[in-house]
Amino acid sequence: MTEPRSALAIETPGPLAAAPAAAPEAPEAPEAPGRRDYAALIRPHQVHGSLYTSPEIFAEELARIWYTTWVFVGHESEVAYPNDYVRKKLGPQDVIMTRDRDGQVHLLLNRCAHRGNQVCEDERGNSGSFRCPYHGWTYRNTGELLGYPFNRGYGGKGTLERRLALGRVPRVDSCQGFVFGSFAAGGPTLAEHLGDAAGELDRLARLAPEGKVELTAGWLKHRTRANWKLLAENETDGYHPQFVHGSIFSVTDSPIGALYSDKSAAVTRDLGGGHSENDLRPEFRRAGEPMRWFGTTAERVPEYVAAMHAAYGADAEQIMIEGGPHVMIFPNLFVAEIQVFNIQPVSAAECVQYVTAVQLKGGAELNRRMISQSIGSVGPAGMLLADDTEMYERNQAGVAALRPEWLDVSRGAAHEATDDRGHPVGGATDEVGMRGFWRHYRALMEA
Amino acid sequence: MIAPVDVTEAGGADGRVISAGAHEARVPGDGFAGADGAGGSALTRAEVEDFLYLEARLADECDYDGWEALWTDDAIYWVPAGRADADPQTSVSVIYDNRRRIATRLSQLRTGKRHAQAPPSSMRRLISNVEILGAHDGDTEVGANFLLLESRARGLQLWGGRATYRLRRVDGALRLAYKKVVLVNLNEPLPTMGFLI
Numbered sequence: 001m002t003e004p005r006s007a008l009a010i011e012t013p014g015p016l017a018a019a020p021a022a023a024p025e026a027p028e029a030p031e032a033p034g035r036r037d038y039a040a041l042i043r044p045h046q047v048h049g050s051l052y053t054s055p056e057i058f059a060e061e062l063a064r065i066w067y068t069t070w071v072f073v074g075h076e077s078e079v080a081y082p083n084d085y086v087r088k089k090l091g092p093q094d095v096i097m098t099r100d101r102d103g104q105v106h107l108l109l110n111r112c113a114h115r116g117n118q119v120c121e122d123e124r125g126n127s128g129s130f131r132c133p134y135h136g137w138t139y140r141n142t143g144e145l146l147g148y149p150f151n152r153g154y155g156g157k158g159t160l161e162r163r164l165a166l167g168r169v170p171r172v173d174s175c176q177g178f179v180f181g182s183f184a185a186g187g188p189t190l191a192e193h194l195g196d197a198a199g200e201l202d203r204l205a206r207l208a209p210e211g212k213v214e215l216t217a218g219w220l221k222h223r224t225r226a227n228w229k230l231l232a233e234n235e236t237d238g239y240h241p242q243f244v245h246g247s248i249f250s251v252t253d254s255p256i257g258a259l260y261s262d263k264s265a266a267v268t269r270d271l272g273g274g275h276s277e278n279d280l281r282p283e284f285r286r287a288g289e290p291m292r293w294f295g296t297t298a299e300r301v302p303e304y305v306a307a308m309h310a311a312y313g314a315d316a317e318q319i320m321i322e323g324g325p326h327v328m329i330f331p332n333l334f335v336a337e338i339q340v341f342n343i344q345p346v347s348a349a350e351c352v353q354y355v356t357a358v359q360l361k362g363g364a365e366l367n368r369r370m371i372s373q374s375i376g377s378v379g380p381a382g383m384l385l386a387d388d389t390e391m392y393e394r395n396q397a398g399v400a401a402l403r404p405e406w407l408d409v410s411r412g413a414a415h416e417a418t419d420d421r422g423h424p425v426g427g428a429t430d431e432v433g434m435r436g437f438w439r440h441y442r443a444l445m446e447a
Numbered sequence: 448m449i450a451p452v453d454v455t456e457a458g459g460a461d462g463r464v465i466s467a468g469a470h471e472a473r474v475p476g477d478g479f480a481g482a483d484g485a486g487g488s489a490l491t492r493a494e495v496e497d498f499l500y501l502e503a504r505l506a507d508e509c510d511y512d513g514w515e516a517l518w519t520d521d522a523i524y525w526v527p528a529g530r531a532d533a534d535p536q537t538s539v540s541v542i543y544d545n546r547r548r549i550a551t552r553l554s555q556l557r558t559g560k561r562h563a564q565a566p567p568s569s570m571r572r573l574i575s576n577v578e579i580l581g582a583h584d585g586d587t588e589v590g591a592n593f594l595l596l597e598s599r600a601r602g603l604q605l606w607g608g609r610a611t612y613r614l615r616r617v618d619g620a621l622r623l624a625y626k627k628v629v630l631v632n633l634n635e636p637l638p639t640m641g642f643l644i
Contacts, residue, residue, distance in 0.1 A: 123634070216537075217537060217538050217539050218528065218529045218533060218538040218539050219528075219529070219539070220528050220539050220541065221528070221634075221635065221636035221637060222636060222637065222638075222639070223636035223637055223638045225601060225638075244562065246558075246560055247555045247558040247559075247560040247561045247562075248551075248555050248561075250558060250560075251551060251554035251555050251558065252551060352636045355539075356539055357539055368536060368537075371535075371536070371537065371538070371539060372543070374539055375535075375539055375540050375541075375542065375543045376544075376548060376551075379528070379539065379541055380541055380637040380638065380639050380640040381526065381541050381542045381639075381640045381641065381644075383551070383552065383555055386561075386562075386563035386639045386640070386641045387561065387562040387563050387641075389563070389639045390562040390563040390639060390641070391562060393601055393639075397600075
């Protein structure tokens, strides 16, 4: 990395300037003229360590993934009423998710068209407009410029409105209330992006007696000094739980560890598009006990069970046996049965995990428990996620080591099968999901 | 990766809904003088401060047995997220432990395989601005500011905020019935907090 020389340095070249100290050797990506050669960094069963550490690769990811593909931003239930708004992240971008007076959801960039100040300071609220604190410009919650003080300086009212507005995320769409944004004006639709992963969000919604999920319990914000991809890969890694979470499994006599073992009937599935899941249903079907997936029994949540029977009739039993999805939706939405994670990158070496408890419309009895269990499990002090995050951060430190350069993602490759929908599947502890992640990542980075 | 481990039900019994007083600390002067809240035997400032310092030192030194012994059976240990007045029944918190979950948390730490605390953080905290706020259902409510320095491989982390304690005299000794820790940055992304705060 050569620093641009200052004028002063050119005028007075000293011995130090003439002989710069050698930079410490880092695991640099193999050099390629022009476009980076991602095929040289991503092999079928190996990925290069620089993918997690290089600021240049991170910058390319922003352009080709975070500012191109569909990214999960928030949930419609967070802006339940007309003129509600809530501030969100889309990658490092500060966006305002608004619901206009007609009910439509928008993603606006928090930047005044005048001098670039932030027009929205509060984290959430209800307002039909935003007023920039710097010079008083106002914008409708759809992005249009409404007014600017002392407008004679611009030739009067009705002049700037024609050419200036808040920036908008050009494409906004939702699935089961999960709001996604894409900075690309064209490209795959959200339905095309989600593919069969959409069915997992449908499955989550079917756990609600009223068929709808709400994310209204607030978000824990967990600062993580690790590359976002380490998290995305880990979310459906069925190999780590017994090791990373052995401490909590052992003191709570949890049956969860057994779901992720060589003997488990659960499968890991590459859903395509970089999405993957741990499908635990084979295990829960074998047990055949409603609510076992939630670590409880039907008798302990009678109101919920009754509401489910009333809503779904003969199907209710099976829904309550099979439970919720465990799905990682590329690049940043992870649904872990009763929690929703929103992973947003900050830099190559840092990201934030936003996590909340799933709330099921019509499922008050379960909702309280979901909040309580989530507090115990996730977030900065969570008895599961604090340990995952410790692993992410040590992993980030580890991949900075120069050798052996590569990470291995070969587990289960030899016996990977294809299911009846054409998706690659493997055992409960196989790295099928990671390989699918990297296949899609490479396709986006080479596009 | 996470799975719905039911920490509420740790220990086999059904998870009960944790109830916590939603009220915040009262200001002195609302109907009583001093701190005559502990079953008729008022707590002195010296007793209160000694207890706060003891609790702080046991947490700093990861003395899990000593720290656990401070709690009453109906204890609540709460670190809110987002807003200090968020309802812990309907909003997520960083920590919202009843006595059983405090025990689970400490059992996990004692395994030595709680990676977020293996090795344990090196810590020291300062307690200051101690105010005896008054009585609360027979307990004595105390407020105090704290600053905590936590050293780990990832660096030195400064934590700070204000804690509300409810102290109770049980069989002649002071016990902790409630501790709510409001971090100054409770609405910002927090690093992993695996230690006892």
